[in-house]
Amino acid sequence: MIHALYVQFIKPVFFLFDAETIHDSVTSFGELLGKFSITRFLTAYFFFYKNKTALRQEIAGVVFPNPIGLAAGFDYEGKLIQILPYVGFGFHTIGSVTYGSYEGNAKPRLGRLPKSKSLLVNKGLKSTGAKKIIRKLKGMPIEIPLGISIAKTNSEKTNTDKTGVEDYIKTAELFDRSGLGTYYEINISCPNAFGGEPFTTPKKLERLLVQLDKLSLKKPVFIKMPIELTDHEADELLKVIVKHNVVGVIFGNLAKDRTNPALNKDELTKIGKGNFSGKPTWKQSNRLIAFTYKKYHKKLVVVGCGGVFSADDAYHKIKLGASLVQIITGMVFEGPQLIGEINRGLVKLLEKDGYQNISEAVGTLNK
Numbered sequence: 001m002i003h004a005l006y007v008q009f010i011k012p013v014f015f016l017f018d019a020e021t022i023h024d025s026v027t028s029f030g031e032l033l034g035k036f037s038i039t040r041f042l043t044a045y046f047f048f049y050k051n052k053t054a055l056r057q058e059i060a061g062v063v064f065p066n067p068i069g070l071a072a073g074f075d076y077e078g079k080l081i082q083i084l085p086y087v088g089f090g091f092h093t094i095g096s097v098t099y100g101s102y103e104g105n106a107k108p109r110l111g112r113l114p115k116s117k118s119l120l121v122n123k124g125l126k127s128t129g130a131k132k133i134i135r136k137l138k139g140m141p142i143e144i145p146l147g148i149s150i151a152k153t154n155s156e157k158t159n160t161d162k163t164g165v166e167d168y169i170k171t172a173e174l175f176d177r178s179g180l181g182t183y184y185e186i187n188i189s190c191p192n193a194f195g196g197e198p199f200t201t202p203k204k205l206e207r208l209l210v211q212l213d214k215l216s217l218k219k220p221v222f223i224k225m226p227i228e229l230t231d232h233e234a235d236e237l238l239k240v241i242v243k244h245n246v247v248g249v250i251f252g253n254l255a256k257d258r259t260n261p262a263l264n265k266d267e268l269t270k271i272g273k274g275n276f277s278g279k280p281t282w283k284q285s286n287r288l289i290a291f292t293y294k295k296y297h298k299k300l301v302v303v304g305c306g307g308v309f310s311a312d313d314a315y316h317k318i319k320l321g322a323s324l325v326q327i328i329t330g331m332v333f334e335g336p337q338l339i340g341e342i343n344r345g346l347v348k349l350l351e352k353d354g355y356q357n358i359s360e361a362v363g364t365l366n367k
């Protein structure tokens, strides 16, 4: 019923207005809902779903109550920390957070492609800066694992290897000292920032990870990977990653290629600069999950991200090798009840396949 309400009434109204204005209003509303026990209770009444036996997993020492998390890029400043557990999420990444602040690229920088089931993103690592976010998070109760996505400040000043690495390190140090966050996501793959994706060659990634190792971070580290890699290119990066203090990889970030067959040609002619989420990321994400699981599952946890719109989609990524699944675009198109629906659907799919817990299904298509 909530799905019909969202898709037939709420979404058409939302889609009449500028995408970023709606996104900002929704996150501010979510922040308000999270402040009071009555609104948290009501949110849970409509959205929350739990099944500890089937969905709970412990990964890298962190307990995830279910495998569905909010990906980086929806909650830049941690406004939704108090409400997302009641929506039914199993974990939540905030950011990307950068050391310096940046107001973001020129507007409009967020668009919708309904026929392609995609969002156009050209935010350019908008961030209020790590220090401000740490001040905001201090003392906040954390109910589900909270990831901090760390990216390089979008500025000419951080554009050399040396200054770029230093910038990541300063943010990681600040968070590590603050004790905030349950895990870190190092975002090496933001495609719409100054200088492109600077740490996506093996040599440069090695430089970054050597310095990160030196921090001996107290929380597990994941790497948010680019999505348009061949298996060979991914392998070259993964060979570097497994030598360092990294527990897992997330496949992946936004798609850049405008010849992507999942993009509707009419929609493409009408939109401006930016990169694509949602269905245009689905196939590549799945291929890279499968490749990484087959070759590295003993060394790396794989997190699937890109184009999940249903329980079947999430289950497919899990069977390919993802232990956890992240989502943004599916929720924007289908509504916030999607998280509970996916978790409920996963329990049914697990039962059908005779599994007691989600961890038994991970990678079954690639064993």
Ligand SMILES: Cc1cc2nc3c(=O)[nH]c(=O)nc-3n(C[C@H](O)[C@H](O)[C@H](O)COP(=O)(O)O)c2cc1C
Pocket: 071, 072, 073, 074, 095, 096, 110, 119, 121, 123, 125, 149, 187, 190, 224, 252, 253, 254, 276, 277, 278, 279, 281, 305, 306, 307, 308, 326, 327, 328, 329, 330
């Ligand atoms: C509006 C928007 C902003 C994003 N910003 C970030 C970001 O700051 N850092 C990051 O690692 N990924 C960012 N992403 C990428 C998402 O985390 C995710 O990788 C991508 O959207 C694919 O997942 P989806 O199809 O479920 O949306 C952003 C995505 C969207 C839609």
